[in-house]
Amino acid sequence: MAYNGFTLKRKKLKFWLAKPHQTEPQFLAWERDYPDLVALDSVTQYAGFKAYAITVADRSTPTDRKAKLIFAVPHAHEPAGTVGCMHYLNQLLTGKHFDETPSDLDRDRILANCVLSFIPDANPDGRSRTPVDYWDGTQYTNEEFWAFMRGRDAETKRMWKRLGRWSSREENPETIGVVYEQINAREYVEPNRDLNSSYFRLIQRIGARYGYGRWLDIHQTEFERSPHNCMMLLPLVQNELPQEIQQINVEWAAAIVDAWAAIGANPVRPSKPLGYKGEQAEYFRRVWREFMPIIPQITTEVQNNNAQTPPGQQAQLQEIAIRVSVDEAIKSTV
Ligand SMILES: [Zn+2]
Structure with missing residues (x-):
C-alpha cells in the first residue's frame, strides 16, 4: 500500500505546523537558510497577521520551460492542508522530514523541472482564532465545529450564515466564524469568495509574476455519514472549459484519487465538478x-473532524495530493 514509497502512517504527526505562530518562523527560517531557492511574498491582514506565499525555484537554471504550480489553502478551519504544505516544503528544501530522517522526495528532479508556489495558510487571522490545532472528531461534534467555522447565530445558537462578504453594520452573529477574514473595521470576507481577501491578493501578486500552469486548491470537508474520506473536485465551470483543460483536470484528479486509494484511503470516484x-x-x-x-x-x-481520519492522515493525504500534482506536471512538460 504505497505511492512511490509513501505509505499512510497511523501514528500521530509530531510536527503540526498550522497556526501563524508555528508557520511564520518556519517561513522566515527557510528564507534565511535557502536564499537561492526561496522567495517569500506576504500581505498584512487587517488583524495584523501576515499571510505568506512561498515560492521555491532553482533560479540558477532558466525557469521558462519549467512546470509552474500553485498550491493554496484558503480556509482557516482546514489546518491539515497547511500541515501537508509545510511537510512537503521541508522535504523539498532540506531533503529531510522535520524529525531529521531522510525524505524519499526526488528533490533534484523537482527543482530541475518546477517552480512551486504555496500559500499554506491564506487566512492566519481566522486560523489564529481556532480553539484547537486540528479537528480530530473527538472534542467537537460537527454541529459544534460548524459553529466555530461560520460563527454562532445569536438566536438559534447554531451555525451562522455563509456570506461572501458581510458588515457588522448589518449583521450580528454571536461569534465571528474562523472562516472569515476581517478586511476593515466593519467588513469580513470568506477568502475564496471575495477578491479583497488575502488569498486573492496573494494569488494576484504572484500569479502575475510566475504565470502558473496548474492550480491545486486544498480543502477539507466532513464526509458526514459517508464511508469515503477524500475526494477531488473539478471546477464548477468544468464543462464550459476548453477541451484540453477539461482533460488535464480529469486526468490529474484521477491520478490523485488513484494514489489515495493505493495508500489505503477511501476516495470518492469518479471526480465530479463542484456541486x-x-x-x-x-x-x-x-x-x-x-x-x-x-x-x-x-x-x-480531505475528511475533517472525524475519528475515521486522524489529523496525521489528513495531512498525509494532502501531502500526497501535492506530490502527485508535481509528478503529473513534470510528466506533462517532458
Ligand atoms: Zn474549504
Missing part, C-alpha cells in the same frame, strides 16, 4: 470568472 447551485454557484462564477486565469485547477477535499 454548488443557486446563490453559492453564482458567488463562484462571479469571483472566479472575473479573475481566474483559464488554467487546469482542481480541489482536494
Whole structure:
C-alpha cells in the first residue's frame, strides 16, 4: 500500500505546523537558510497577521520551460492542508522530514523541472482564532465545529450564515466564524469568495509574476455519514472549459484519487465538478470568472473532524495530493 514509497502512517504527526505562530518562523527560517531557492511574498491582514506565499525555484537554471504550480489553502478551519504544505516544503528544501530522517522526495528532479508556489495558510487571522490545532472528531461534534467555522447565530445558537462578504453594520452573529477574514473595521470576507481577501491578493501578486500552469486548491470537508474520506473536485465551470483543460483536470484528479486509494484511503470516484447551485454557484462564477486565469485547477477535499481520519492522515493525504500534482506536471512538460 504505497505511492512511490509513501505509505499512510497511523501514528500521530509530531510536527503540526498550522497556526501563524508555528508557520511564520518556519517561513522566515527557510528564507534565511535557502536564499537561492526561496522567495517569500506576504500581505498584512487587517488583524495584523501576515499571510505568506512561498515560492521555491532553482533560479540558477532558466525557469521558462519549467512546470509552474500553485498550491493554496484558503480556509482557516482546514489546518491539515497547511500541515501537508509545510511537510512537503521541508522535504523539498532540506531533503529531510522535520524529525531529521531522510525524505524519499526526488528533490533534484523537482527543482530541475518546477517552480512551486504555496500559500499554506491564506487566512492566519481566522486560523489564529481556532480553539484547537486540528479537528480530530473527538472534542467537537460537527454541529459544534460548524459553529466555530461560520460563527454562532445569536438566536438559534447554531451555525451562522455563509456570506461572501458581510458588515457588522448589518449583521450580528454571536461569534465571528474562523472562516472569515476581517478586511476593515466593519467588513469580513470568506477568502475564496471575495477578491479583497488575502488569498486573492496573494494569488494576484504572484500569479502575475510566475504565470502558473496548474492550480491545486486544498480543502477539507466532513464526509458526514459517508464511508469515503477524500475526494477531488473539478471546477464548477468544468464543462464550459476548453477541451484540453477539461482533460488535464480529469486526468490529474484521477491520478490523485488513484494514489489515495493505493495508500489505503477511501476516495470518492469518479471526480465530479463542484456541486454548488443557486446563490453559492453564482458567488463562484462571479469571483472566479472575473479573475481566474483559464488554467487546469482542481480541489482536494480531505475528511475533517472525524475519528475515521486522524489529523496525521489528513495531512498525509494532502501531502500526497501535492506530490502527485508535481509528478503529473513534470510528466506533462517532458
Ligand atoms: Zn474549504
